Amino acid sequence: xxxxxxxxxxxxxxxxxxxxxxxxxxxxxxxxxxxxxxxxxxxxxxxxxxxxxxxxxxxxxxxxxxxxxxxxxxx
Amino acid sequence: xxxxxxxxxxxxxxxxxxxxxxxxxxxxxxxxxxxxxxxxxxxxxxxxxxxxxxxxxxxxxxxxxxxxxxxxxxxxxxxxxxxxxxxxxxxxxxxxxxxxxxxxxxxxxxxxxxxxxxxxxxxxxxxxxxxxxxxxxxxxxxxxxxxxxxxxxxxxxxxxxxxxxxxxxxxxxxxxxxxxxxxxxxxxxxxxxxxxxxxxxxxxxxxxxxxxxxxxxxxxxxxxxxxxxxxxxxxxxxxxxxxxxxxxxxxxxxxxxxxxxxxxxxxxxxxxxxxxxxxxxxxxxxxxxxxxxxxxxxxxxxxxxxxxxxxxxxxxxxxxxxxxxxxxxxxxxxxxxxxxxxxxxxxxxxxxxxxxxxxxxxxxxxxxxxxxxxxxxxxxxxx
Ligand SMILES: Cc1ncc(COP(=O)(O)O)c(C=O)c1O
Numbered sequence: 001x002x003x004x005x006x007x008x009x010x011x012x013x014x015x016x017x018x019x020x021x022x023x024x025x026x027x028x029x030x031x032x033x034x035x036x037x038x039x040x041x042x043x044x045x046x047x048x049x050x051x052x053x054x055x056x057x058x059x060x061x062x063x064x065x066x067x068x069x070x071x072x073x074x075x
Numbered sequence: 076x077x078x079x080x081x082x083x084x085x086x087x088x089x090x091x092x093x094x095x096x097x098x099x100x101x102x103x104x105x106x107x108x109x110x111x112x113x114x115x116x117x118x119x120x121x122x123x124x125x126x127x128x129x130x131x132x133x134x135x136x137x138x139x140x141x142x143x144x145x146x147x148x149x150x151x152x153x154x155x156x157x158x159x160x161x162x163x164x165x166x167x168x169x170x171x172x173x174x175x176x177x178x179x180x181x182x183x184x185x186x187x188x189x190x191x192x193x194x195x196x197x198x199x200x201x202x203x204x205x206x207x208x209x210x211x212x213x214x215x216x217x218x219x220x221x222x223x224x225x226x227x228x229x230x231x232x233x234x235x236x237x238x239x240x241x242x243x244x245x246x247x248x249x250x251x252x253x254x255x256x257x258x259x260x261x262x263x264x265x266x267x268x269x270x271x272x273x274x275x276x277x278x279x280x281x282x283x284x285x286x287x288x289x290x291x292x293x294x295x296x297x298x299x300x301x302x303x304x305x306x307x308x309x310x311x312x313x314x315x316x317x318x319x320x321x322x323x324x325x326x327x328x329x330x331x332x333x334x335x336x337x338x339x340x341x342x343x344x345x346x347x348x349x350x351x352x353x354x355x356x357x358x359x360x361x362x363x364x365x366x367x368x369x370x371x372x373x374x375x376x377x378x379x380x381x382x383x384x385x386x387x388x389x390x391x392x393x394x395x396x397x398x399x400x401x402x403x404x405x406x407x408x409x410x411x412x413x414x415x416x417x418x419x420x421x422x423x424x425x426x427x428x429x430x431x432x433x434x435x436x437x438x439x440x441x442x443x444x445x446x447x448x449x450x451x452x453x454x455x456x457x458x
Contacts, residue, residue, distance in 0.1 A: 013399055013407070014377050014419040021377070021458040041399040041407040041418050048417040052358065052376065 002034035002070055003027070009066060013041035017049045024055065024073050032058065035069045042069060080391045081434045085277070086229055086257060086370050086425035087395055092279030095324035099281060102316035109312060111304065120315055127322035134329045135271065135288055136264065143287045143305035144318045148256050148274025149179040151285035154309055155252045155270045156183035157298035158289075159221035160192065163250070167218030168192040173205050173235070174413035176225050177254055181409070184223075193218075202362040203233035203414045211243045219249050226258040226265060230397050230410040230423060231361035232343075232370035234262075241267025250293050257367055259286070260328035262336060269293040278328045279428065280321035283314060331428070336368035339426045342435045343371045346424060353443045360416045370425040372397070374411070375446050377455040378420030386445045387422075392438055395423040420446075 006023055008016035016037035024033060035046060043060060046069045050057035058070035082090060106123045108116035125139070132139040145151040160170060170184050174196045184194045195213045198206045205224065214222050222244050227234045237253060244251040250269035258264060260278030264271075270293060275284035287308055289295045295308075302310035328335075343366070351359050356376035375383065380398025387394055397408030398421040407418035424438070450456050 012379075012405075014379060017419065018377050018453070018455055018458065021455075039399070040405070044407050044412045044415070044418045048358070048415065049376070051415075052356070052417070 002032045004031065005034045005036060005068075007065075008035055008037040008039075008042070011037065012039050013045060015039075016042045017045050020046065020071060021049065021053070024071065027073055029073050029075060032070055032072045034061075035071065036065050036067075037069065038066045043067065046071065080393065081438060082393045083424045083426065083430070083434070083438065084393050084395050085427035085430075086423065088276040088282060089279045089427045090429055091281060091320075092324040092327055092428070094327040095280050095320040098323035099316050099320035102319040106315040106319055110315065123319050124313065124315060127318050130322045130326050131286060132288075134325050135259070135273075135286070137288050137290065140306060141288050141290055143289075143308040144313050144321070145272075145285035145287050145305075145309040146311065146314070147283055148272060148277070148285040150309065151272035151274070151287040152177060152179035152254055152256075153183045154287050154298065155254075155272045155289075156180055156221065156223060157187065158295045158308070159223075159250055159252050159270055159293075160187055161298050162294035162296040163220035167220045169216065169219045170194045170221050170223065171197060171210070171213045171219055171249070172223040173197050173199060173210075173225060175199050175203060175228050175230070175410045176223060177229055177256065178409075180223050180225070180254055195219075199233075199413050201414055201416065203228050203231045203360070203410065204362055204365070205235050205240060207236055207239050207243070210240055214240075214243050214247050214249050219247065221252060222249050223252045223254065226253050226255045227262070227367045228361065228410060229257045229370075230408055231372045231414070232257075232367040233362040234365045234367065237265035238267060241265065250295075257370070260325050261332055261369060262367065270295060275317070275321035275325070278325055280324040281317045284317045284321040286321075328428075335428055339430070340368035342426060342430070342432065343368060346371045346435060346439065347373075349439045350442065353439070354446050357446075358417045360411070360414065369427065370423065372421065372423045374398075374417035375420035375422070376417060377453065377458060378446060378449050379453070380419055380421050382449055383420055383422060383446070386449060387442075390441055390445065392441075395425070397421045397423065 056072040110120040252270040259273040273286040276282040381400040399407040411418040
């Protein structure tokens with residue numbers, strides 16, 4: 001289960017990635033954040049951002065709130 | 076702002092070659108009659124069409140009767156896919172294609188699937204190169220009618236392992252269709268294909284001319300309503316002046332191709348190196364070595380692709396983008412998606428025979444400031 005949820009529904013690229021990049025460093029290492037994002041680009045760009053920044057992309061989930069992506073702060 | 080324009084979108088449409096312009100104007104005087112008729116004006120038109128076909132066949136390394144001129148690269152791709160599937164429907168109904176084909180190929184595939192056929196997409200790696208192991212498994216599966224592989228990616232420039240893919244196809248007895256739109260007139264063509272398509276406005280010919288080549292012995296059946304013109308492969312009268320101009324400019328482009336590639340490839344290398352060095356948080360994508368000589372792509376973290384295109388346009392730079400906000404469907408480029416690389420803030424720069432070193436230097440000089448300004452406006456500096 002995620003420790004925190006960021007709701008980026010209705011936001012277009014690159015806003016969901018920016019939201020994740022703002023929030024993650026404010027949380028302790030190991031924290032899992034779930035990003036809710038219905039822009040199809042988020043499915044590509046959130047994993048790519050994790051790779052570029054050395055953070056951990058845990059995977060995507062399709063829930064009642066639409067597509068969601070889990071990210072863990074690794075450093 | 077009154078910056079002099081720098082056109083860097085040759086992969087969409089190259090500026091018309093001077094030879095194309097001359098041939099086009101001459102053919103307006105001489106090549107307006109219907110080449111299928113039996114009077115002298117028609118005979119002259121027929122001569123022009125035959126000469127255009129001979130010249131194009133020579134450049135492609137095929138026989139003249141294997142070449143048809145179509146109304147666009149898109150129609151050539153549609154015909155290649157649907158005709159290749161129709162010709163082998165007794166063998167099976169599966170189309171194998173790479174995940175990074177042009178939308179023309181993917182849309183033809185969707186049509187095939189909607190009509191009850193199947194399609195298998197084959198993945199690429201992070202640099203956009205075909206997974207040959209997955210390709211082999213897909214091509215060897217039972218019921219494969221046709222395999223489709225782009226010769227080099229129109230979005231990221233990565234050259235595909237066509238020879239390896241063709242060897243697999245030959246062994247499995249499956250014909251290979253190659254979309255060579257970004258290669259014809261620029262780089263040598265790979266061997267081993269049965270069907271090929273190309274597009275004249277990519278090599279400096281006029282827009283609205285495609286080429287479909289079907290090698291002898293290939294089971295290919297026209298998917299269109301019957302029409303005897305162009306070897307029965309594409310219906311309707313050809314735009315003869317444009318075809319004449321396309322053939323003339325192809326000959327000119329092919330003659331200069333090696334020298335142009337030697338001139339442009341170092342400029343592309345310079346763009347790859349300098350963008351990576353001068354723009355923070357940028358991902359330069361595509362294979363660094365096995366790539367087209369004229370095309371380079373990168374993505375800028377936290378930058379809106381549409382805003383970047385507009386900002387570049389205001390400074391006089393015409394480029395293309397695979398970012399979702401720049402597409403009519405609001406989906407990111409399926410090519411960037413298949414590669415798993417950043418899709419926002421994406422820019423494709425493609426060079427042509429009129430591109431100078433000074434153009435590239437001006438672009439490289441202005442890009443970092445433009446990106447920095449957009450990031451400052453969006454409040455994402457230091458993220
Ligand atoms: C690889 C590729 N295939 C096909 C096409 C379609 O060609 P046309 O623009 O002539 O319809 C293009 C151009 O967009 C292309 O780059």
